[in-house]
Amino acid sequence: MESILSFCFAVLLAPLFPVVIQKVKAGFAGKQGPPWLINYYTVAKLLRKGSVYSTSTSFVFKLGPVVSFAASLLLLLFFPWVGIAPICSFHGDVIMLFYLMGMGRFFTILAALDTASPFEGMGAAREAFFSVLAEASIFCVLILFFRLTGSLSFAEFFVGTSVLNLMDAHGALLLLVVVALYIVMLTENSRVPVDDPATHLELTMIHEVMILDNSGPDLALIEIGSWFKLLFYSAFITSLINPFQADNVLVNGLFFYAVVTFIYITIGVVESITARYRMDVVPKFILTSSILVFLGTILTLGFI
Secondary structure: OOHHHHHHHHHHHHHHHHHHHHHHHHHOOOOOOOOHHHHHHHHHHHHHHOOOOOOOOOHHHHHHHHHHHHHHHHHEEEEEEHHOOOOOOOOOHHHHHHHHHHHHHHHHHHHHOOOHHHHHHHHHHHHHHHHHHHHHHHHHHHHHHHHHOOOEEEEEEEEOOOOOOOOOOHHHHHHHHHHHHHHHHHHOOOOOOOOOOOOOHHOOOOHHOOOOOOHHHHHHHHHHHHHHHHHHHHHHHHHOOOOOOOOOOOHHHHHHHHHHHHHHHHHHHHHHHHOOOOOOOOHHHHHHHHHHHHHHHHHOOOOO
């Protein structure tokens, strides 16, 4: 029951946390920012509308938002929220989950190409290129975690007595992982300095340009899926850096989501003080995460 409740709570909070980023950015600009429930209002409005489809699209375009949303939802089902065992778990589930994310991205790219729009094709090419670079970092992280725990399951990483945390004996290595995951999080969720979700210039867009033709419930599924994925990465980092482990589930949940909120605040700060990188600089930024994790993996070898 605790697993189901923790999952449902995470699903309900997913649209709320991105508003923290908007509030921080508005604060830097001397503004008030949007209402806290703006994303819930937006989803309700989109679900009441109808979807408009171009005559050049096929069933692939309709399938993209559904697959993307389903893949992001499955991520939350397998993640141990607040140190509670997840609803679903098996050895090797992390590999399946990251490939599911890849499948969701693949169908999003296919849907963008299905519109026959040159701008969406351009954004799809950039998304595919940057995601391949980020995928290398992710699997370096999994190799490092396997060397430290002998497991490839989120439940075994973060549930139990010997969990991965910055406070344990491998804290120095995990610090490299945290920095790398933060870079991957910004990349996978199309945040500054990799992409700017608030831009309206097609030539500089990456993710946003791929969903220009989506509307109504389709756009709602895409937005919800993106919130789920951002929450997943934030929770992943939180599970590594959160030092508070009490016997009370409510106290653990309070500290856990406080750290999650802090990560969203840092995203807002980064987007407020950092300019978006040029396209030729972005690959170097992403590959930095791979180098950090690769260094950490080398340090686990017996001859070091």
